[in-house]
Amino acid sequence: MSDMDYDLFVIGAGSGGVRAARMAAGFGARVAVAEDRYMGGTCVNVGCVPKKLYVYASEFGKGFKDSAGFGWDNTVNGFDWATLRDNKKTEIARLNAIYRNLLSGVEADLIDGRARIVDANTVAVGDRHYTTSKILIATGGWPYIPPFPGSELAVTSNEIFDLDAFPQRLVIVGGGYIAVEFAGIFNGLGADVTQLYRGPLFLRGFDSDVRAHAVQEIRKTGVDLRFETNVTEICHGADGLDVTLTDGSVISADTVLYATGRKPHLEGLGLENVNVALTDNGTIAVDDEFRTSEPSIFALGDVIGGMELTPVALGEGMSFARRQFGNIERDVEYDFIPTAVFCQPNIGTVGFTEEEAAAHFGKITLYKSTFKPMKHTISGRDEKTLMKLIVDTASDRVVGVHMMGPDAGEIIQGIAIALKAGATKAVFDNTIGIHPTAAEEFVTMREPWSED
Numbered sequence: 001m002s003d004m005d006y007d008l009f010v011i012g013a014g015s016g017g018v019r020a021a022r023m024a025a026g027f028g029a030r031v032a033v034a035e036d037r038y039m040g041g042t043c044v045n046v047g048c049v050p051k052k053l054y055v056y057a058s059e060f061g062k063g064f065k066d067s068a069g070f071g072w073d074n075t076v077n078g079f080d081w082a083t084l085r086d087n088k089k090t091e092i093a094r095l096n097a098i099y100r101n102l103l104s105g106v107e108a109d110l111i112d113g114r115a116r117i118v119d120a121n122t123v124a125v126g127d128r129h130y131t132t133s134k135i136l137i138a139t140g141g142w143p144y145i146p147p148f149p150g151s152e153l154a155v156t157s158n159e160i161f162d163l164d165a166f167p168q169r170l171v172i173v174g175g176g177y178i179a180v181e182f183a184g185i186f187n188g189l190g191a192d193v194t195q196l197y198r199g200p201l202f203l204r205g206f207d208s209d210v211r212a213h214a215v216q217e218i219r220k221t222g223v224d225l226r227f228e229t230n231v232t233e234i235c236h237g238a239d240g241l242d243v244t245l246t247d248g249s250v251i252s253a254d255t256v257l258y259a260t261g262r263k264p265h266l267e268g269l270g271l272e273n274v275n276v277a278l279t280d281n282g283t284i285a286v287d288d289e290f291r292t293s294e295p296s297i298f299a300l301g302d303v304i305g306g307m308e309l310t311p312v313a314l315g316e317g318m319s320f321a322r323r324q325f326g327n328i329e330r331d332v333e334y335d336f337i338p339t340a341v342f343c344q345p346n347i348g349t350v351g352f353t354e355e356e357a358a359a360h361f362g363k364i365t366l367y368k369s370t371f372k373p374m375k376h377t378i379s380g381r382d383e384k385t386l387m388k389l390i391v392d393t394a395s396d397r398v399v400g401v402h403m404m405g406p407d408a409g410e411i412i413q414g415i416a417i418a419l420k421a422g423a424t425k426a427v428f429d430n431t432i433g434i435h436p437t438a439a440e441e442f443v444t445m446r447e448p449w450s451e452d
Contacts, residue, residue: 002133006030007325009123009132011115011269014041016301016313017138018099023321025106032132033108034115034125039096042140042302043310046158049095050088051181054161055342057084058188062344066379079190081166088161117270120296124270134324137276137284137292137299138317139269141262141308150234153241154256157182167191167255171243173231174259175202177341180214182257183223184344194224194251201227203341207353207402209368213386214404217345220382231256264303281305288331290320298324307337338416340409345383348412351400351419354390363393365425367445373406374436387441389425396424401442411439 008024010017013035025031038045057079064074103110113125123130143156155163157178170186172179175197187193195202202225203211219225226245233244234256243251264283271278277285277293283305290298300320301313315332322328338350351357357364367389376383385405392399401415418427433440 004121004131004133006032006109006130006132008032008134008136009034009115009130010136010138011117011123012041012138012140012265012301012303013039013099013103013110014138014140014301014313015043015310016140016317017041017136018102019314019317020136020138020300020321021108022102022106023318024325025108027321027325029325031106031108032111032130033103034111034113034123036112036114039099044095044099045092046161048310050092050161051185052342053088053091054084054185054189055181055344058185059344061188061190062381066375066381069378069380079166081163081189084189085162114268116268117274117297120274120294133296135297136290136320137269137297137303138301138313139265139303141302142265142267143258144261144263145258146260148231148233151258153234153236154258156258160255160257163255165254167253169240169253169255170194171196171231171241171251171253171256172259173197173256174261175199175204176259176261177203177343179257179259180218180341180343182259183218184221184342187221187223188344192224193222194226194253196226196229196231196245198230199227203347205353206341206347206349207388207400208355209386209388210347210349210402210404213370213384214343214347217383217404218343221344262302262308264305266303279305289323290316307334307339309337309339312337333420336416336419338412340412342409345385345405346408347402347404348408348410349400349402350412350416351398352390353400353402354388357390357392357399361392361394361399364399365391365393366449367391367425367447368449369441369445371441373438375406385438387438387445389428389442389445391425396426398423398425398428405438407438411442414439415442 007029008031010021010033013033021031021033064076067074111125116124118124145151170191170193172183172195183193183195201211230246235242239252241253243253275294279285284299284303286299286304290300300316302308319332322330336351341347369387370384373385388402390400428443431443433443
């Protein structure tokens with residue numbers, strides 16, 4: 001046994017770090033985990049979990065309105081922000097405790113405080129130093145607001161969940177999934193929401209049909225979408241915050257949320273003391289084993305870039321622990337990773353976009369369907385679902401599936417298994433659908449929309 005204090009010292013108790021720590025300890029390693037802020041990381045505290053809870057809250061308003069067409073007296077007295085916010089805090093506290101118990105259950109030491117790397121085999125937390133055979137950096141990402149006049153008056157996704165007062169007028173800056181999701185949340189809760197994006201169309205990286213459909217459907221909900229528009233200044237005004245735009249106009253707001261990207265959370269980590277190289281994007285450069293340019297130091301999760309998704313960090317944590325402490329060679333497979341955007345309606349996607357598939361496979365065949373969900377034939381809500389299949393014409397393999405509509409994330413998770421298994425369009429066609437569901441449309445689209 002090594003004469004060092006630990007076999008593995010993990011910096012960061014988020015999804016990837018905790019999973020790696022638990023598995024390494026299960027293989028017999030002596031493990032410590034240092035965390036200075038959130039047990040469970042971004043996902044549990046200021047990401048996936050509170051976001052989904054707020055999405056649920058925001059959908060009730062539309063549901064109450066929909067219910068009238070089904071015969072319900074839908075009188076509603078109103079929405080109380082403090083109740084949602086404080087109930088969320090209670091649930092997060094419960095999850096924080098679970099994460100602590102997960103580590104104590106495998107006898108991993110949890111050290112409260114920001115860890116700093118002293119050298120390739122030493123980590124300091126406060127005034128105490130710990131020696132370790134391996135260091136794992138799993139500190140995740142941190143919201144980034146670009147500097148401009150008044151930028152200090154804006155909030156990020158870290159603070160938006162816990163505002164003292166509900167923002168009746170909210171300006172959201174950004175065009176990624178975080179910005180789109182919060183626009184839907186606060187619009188659904190009753191705020192007057194304006195979303196600004198500097199480019200011509202938001203959700204860059206998603207399929208072009210999904211992006212265009214999202215504009216149409218989100219605008220129907222009442223969100224004021226403004227493209228090719230940015231903020232030049234924020235200042236205190238007579239009635240809240242005055243937000244000056246690049247076209248010279250001014251918007252009054254109670255809160256301005258910046259969702260303009262995240263950067264690796266590396267501040268104060270002590271990387272200057274070791275030979276850990278960064279990429280041009282500021283992420284930590286690693287090899288296929290998650291090893292940095294310093295042989296004893298590893299990194300995984302959002303801090304290395306790639307797909308910044310909780311399940312990806314979990315998979316990387318398992319792969320790392322198995323390889324380093326269990327002698328099990330099992331790489332993370334990054335193809336056909338499904339994801340969802342919890343905007344309203346939801347987006348679910350897996351595989352290649354149309355543009356990516358055309359570049360990769362050459363000849364592709366597209367199948368598309370747009371329809372009103374069955375529920376809304378009676379509710380009266382003006383909402384359309386989009387479904388799209390992308391097929392490699394030569395092999396008949398389905399290489400991309402995209403959806404925007406109710407329960408898109410739930411539906412795409414199952415379809416992702418089929419794509420991972422290599423399902424062809426013939427397999428889809430020969431699968432009996434569940435009726436009546438929206439999901440059955442994926443196995444009943446027979447006529448190509450286009451063949452390239």
